[in-house]
Amino acid sequence: xxxxxxxxxxxxxxxxxxxxxxLRHAQNLLGALGGLCRQPLASLxxxxxxxxxxxxxxxxxxxxxxxxxLSGGWESTLEWSVYLKPGVSERRAQTLANxxxxxxxxxxxxxxxxxxxxxxxxxxxxxxxxxxxxxxxPLPHVLVVQPSADSESAGQTTQLAxxxxxxxxxxxxxxxxxxxxxxxxxxxxxxxxxxxxxxxxALGVLLIVGNTIRLDILNRRQEIExxxxxxxxxxxxxxxxxxxxxxxxxxxxxxxxAVVQMVGFLLKxxxxxxxxxxxxxxxxxxxxxxxxxxxxxxxxxxxWLGSWIAASRHLRDMDPEF
Amino acid sequence: xxxxxxxxxxxxGGSEALSELNLTxxxxxxxxxxxxxxxxxxxLLKLLALIERPTRGQVIVNGQNTAKVSRRxxxxxxxxxxxxxxxxxxxxxxxxxxNVALPxxxxxxGRRETARRVRAAIDQVGLLSKEKLLPMALSTGEQxxxxxxxxxxxxxxxxxxDEPTGNLDPELSLEIMNLFARFNEVGVTLLIASHNIELIQxxxxxxxxLHEGRLQDDSEATGPLHGAV
Numbered sequence: 001x002x003x004x005x006x007x008x009x010x011x012x013x014x015x016x017x018x019x020x021x022x023l024r025h026a027q028n029l030l031g032a033l034g035g036l037c038r039q040p041l042a043s044l045x046x047x048x049x050x051x052x053x054x055x056x057x058x059x060x061x062x063x064x065x066x067x068x069x070l071s072g073g074w075e076s077t078l079e080w081s082v083y084l085k086p087g088v089s090e091r092r093a094q095t096l097a098n099x100x101x102x103x104x105x106x107x108x109x110x111x112x113x114x115x116x117x118x119x120x121x122x123x124x125x126x127x128x129x130x131x132x133x134x135x136x137x138p139l140p141h142v143l144v145v146q147p148s149a150d151s152e153s154a155g156q157t158t159q160l161a162x163x164x165x166x167x168x169x170x171x172x173x174x175x176x177x178x179x180x181x182x183x184x185x186x187x188x189x190x191x192x193x194x195x196x197x198x199x200x201x202a203l204g205v206l207l208i209v210g211n212t213i214r215l216d217i218l219n220r221r222q223e224i225e226x227x228x229x230x231x232x233x234x235x236x237x238x239x240x241x242x243x244x245x246x247x248x249x250x251x252x253x254x255x256x257x258a259v260v261q262m263v264g265f266l267l268k269x270x271x272x273x274x275x276x277x278x279x280x281x282x283x284x285x286x287x288x289x290x291x292x293x294x295x296x297x298x299x300x301x302x303x304w305l306g307s308w309i310a311a312s313r314h315l316r317d318m319d320p321e322f
Numbered sequence: 323x324x325x326x327x328x329x330x331x332x333x334x335g336g337s338e339a340l341s342e343l344n345l346t347x348x349x350x351x352x353x354x355x356x357x358x359x360x361x362x363x364x365x366l367l368k369l370l371a372l373i374e375r376p377t378r379g380q381v382i383v384n385g386q387n388t389a390k391v392s393r394r395x396x397x398x399x400x401x402x403x404x405x406x407x408x409x410x411x412x413x414x415x416x417x418x419x420x421n422v423a424l425p426x427x428x429x430x431x432g433r434r435e436t437a438r439r440v441r442a443a444i445d446q447v448g449l450l451s452k453e454k455l456l457p458m459a460l461s462t463g464e465q466x467x468x469x470x471x472x473x474x475x476x477x478x479x480x481x482x483x484d485e486p487t488g489n490l491d492p493e494l495s496l497e498i499m500n501l502f503a504r505f506n507e508v509g510v511t512l513l514i515a516s517h518n519i520e521l522i523q524x525x526x527x528x529x530x531x532l533h534e535g536r537l538q539d540d541s542e543a544t545g546p547l548h549g550a551v
Contacts, residue, residue, distance in 0.1 A: 020430065226411045229371070230425040230472065231401030233394075320373060322364070322407045322484055 025239070032243035043248070046212045050252025050299065053205050055259040057198035058287065058295050062260060064191050066285050071183055082143040082164055083172040090114075093141040096169060100145060105160050107148040114139045140171060202302055205252065209245050209306030217241060217314045225320040238311040242304060249303020253296035260287055260295075323349040323480055323511045324370065329379035331365050331535075339365040340535040343379070347513060349479070352506040352543075354522045355515040357532035363515040366532070367482050370513070371405060372396050384479060401429055404473035404510075408485035410465050412457040418444065418468050419453040425476045443475040444468075447501060463494035467501065474505060481505065483514045487521065495521055503527075 036043040084093055090113050097109045112120075117139045122128045147160060164173045217224065227237055264286040275282035287295070324347040331340040340362045347353050355363050368374040369381050372388055381388045384402070391399045412421050422443055426436040444450050447467035449460075457465050466486060473481055483502070487495035499514075499521060506512050516522060522529055531539035 020432065024430065223413055226413060227424065227428065228397070229400065229405060229411065230428060231397045231399075232428045233397040236397075236428055322368070322371075322373070322405075322409075322411070 028239050029243050029246075032240050033247055035240070036244060036247055043251075046208065046248050047251035047255055049208050050205050050248060050303070051255025051259060053201045053208065054252055054256035054295060054299055057194055057201055058256055058260045058291070059263060060190070060194040060197060061291075062264065062285065062287060064187060064194055067187050067190070069285055070282060071187065080145040080147065080161070080164070081174045082145055082170055083174065084141045084143065084169050085171045086140050088141060088169045090141060092169060093143065096167070097143050100143065100164075105148055106145055108146040110144045112142040112144060114141050117142060202298070205249070205299070205302040206306040206309070209248050209303050210310040212248065213241050213245055213307040213310040214314055216244065217311065217318075221318060224315065224318050228318070229320045229322070234312075234315050237315055238308070241311045242307050245303040245305075245307025245310075246300055247303070249299040249301065249306075250296060251299075252303065253299025256295050256299065257287060257292045261292075323347050323351070323384055324513065325380075325382040326366075326369075327380045327382070329369065329376045329381060331362075331369065331374060332377045338535055340369075340376075343532075343535070343537060345530065345537065345540075347511065349511055350506070350509055351528060352503065352512040352525075353514070353528045353530060354525070355513060355530050355532065356517055356519065356522060357538070358517070360534075361532040362535040363532055364484060365535075367484050367513070367515055370480075370482055371403065372399055397428075401425065401476060402478055402480070404476070404478035404481035406466075406470050406473045406481065406483040406486045408488040410457075410469035412465060412468055412472075414457050417454050417456055418449060418460070421457065421468055422453075422471045422475050424472060429476060439475055439477075440471075443471040446474070446504075447471045462489055463497065466490065466494075466498055470498070470501060474510070478510070480511045480513070483512070483516075485516055486514060487516060487518055492521070496524070499525055 084096070093111050093113065097111045100106055100109045114137045118131070118137050121139070122131050145164070161173050164170055224237055264284055268284050268286075271284045272282070324345070326343050326345040329340055329343045329345075330338065332338045339360075343362075343366070355366065357363055365374065369376055369388070370383060372391060375389070386399075388399075413424070416424075419440055423436055423440045426439060431439075441450065441453070444453050447470055449464060449467055449471070452460060452464065457468060460468065466489075470483075470486070473483070481502075486502075487498050490498065495518060502512055502514060503525065526544045528543045529539070529541045530537065531541075
């Protein structure tokens with residue numbers, strides 16, 4: 001219309017508009033926080049539910065991480081016995097050991113020659129006199145291979161064993177692999193379960209936030225209708241609800257971090273006592289800074305998204321009347 | 323300013339609220355819309371506010387065919403029209419100042435300019451001393467005046483009012499109508515739905531009478547009688 005100038009004011013430049021836009025968002029952001037603080041109990045309930053929902057996958061994740069760290073410790077004590085074919089010379093055994101030493105996934109290779117083995121057997125078995133009767137040493141040379149700690153997954157372990165079996169001079173690779181396999185398979189399963197649980201709980205957080213925002217919208221129906229009557233766009237009306245959701249999510253994220261760290265703190269002492277009894281200096285891992293940050297981010301994103309879905313769905317239907 | 327061409331509005335229930343209505347209101351006019359309840363007054367205002375869409379016909383407001391205003395553009399369209407309501411539709415948890423400021427806040431106006439315009443609007447309705455009060459602390463007439471201040475704060479060219487004096491006694495009603503007449507004097511086009519026949523005749527403005535969705539009477543302005551304006 002001719003007489004009424006653009007309400008933003010024609011003389012404000014682009015930087016001014018951007019500044020104004022940011023200012024309005026900042027006002028909304030703080031306004032939403034203020035609004036939530038005015039209903040501390042209701043807000044706290046929502047934040048708690050979100051926090052608990054987020055702390056579950058975070059806690060499970062931490063459990064898996066601890067399991068990995070623990071099994072990594074065991075891994076370094078595992079040794080593989082690689083029996084070479086009879087007739088392979090001692091020098092050949094040494095060369096092979098040196099070759100394997102350089103391979104990825106292998107920490108250390110030591111050679112037990114047939115003579116050493118026979119000597120050990122003679123002392124250890126009590127068959128000393130019987131062994132005197134043998135003209136030849138029936139034992140092969142053995143390479144004791146210690147895999148490196150970072151080849152922790154079940155797949156990698158068996159792959160390395162297969163590779164060793166392929167070597168021409170190798171007769172037999174022996175390792176008590178069954179329990180390692182089982183343990184790694186369990187870890188893999190748990191890790192997948194954590195991923196699935198995270199997805200389900202993320203959906204839960206979306207629904208919690210969505211429902212809270214929906215109730216909030218219904219409670220403020222009159223206000224929304226008036227705002228629509230005087231020309232508020234859906235985006236304008238939606239904005240404070242989005243920031244509400246964002247704060248719910250961030251609050252839930254902070255609470256989840258606190259819960260996980262608290263549980264970790266409470267378990268630290270008993271865990272290190274158990275570890276001490278086993279002669280280990282194992283320490284419980286807690287959330288790293290980047291993991292805690294990720295948890296906060298997840299909360300913020302889910303909060304925003306949940307409120308966006310709820311607001312978009314319900315504000316549309318809310319047409320004014322007079 | 324407003325042109326209706328063969329406008330019909332049928333609600334899903336089947337009743338026809340408006341049928342084949344033709345109407346033109348020029349820029350700067352002040353027009354009263356009267357008729358019994360259910361004559362189509364509210365429907366007509368709703369079509370102008372784009373709360374409802376006509377079943378047939380065209381509604382043209384300020385040269386703009388409202389059929390061409392998409393859902394997304396409705397808020398921008400409404401910002402150019404002032405609206406006052408019988409129940410004034412104030413937000414009860416916000417002060418007089420904040421209520422009047424709402425359209426400007428929505429339009430994204432700067433804080434200083436908003437404050438200046440809000441005070442000017444509140445001053446025009448004579449409530450400057452009460453800007454910090456909540457609506458519940460005001461009398462019904464004062465609440466209605468706050469509603470009017472909110473309707474004019476963004477300086478619309480067109481102001482529509484639905485029974486603005488419906489809840490007021492004759493003296494306050496006259497006061498409100500005189501307020502409208504003052505806005506009219508500075509060029510605002512007004513369309514006021516009311517069934518307060520006595521008051522309307524006293525104002526001496528153009529009068530459109532609807533009956534069962536049709537134009538029954540359209541009398542020209544006669545000039546105010548003694549006591550008005």
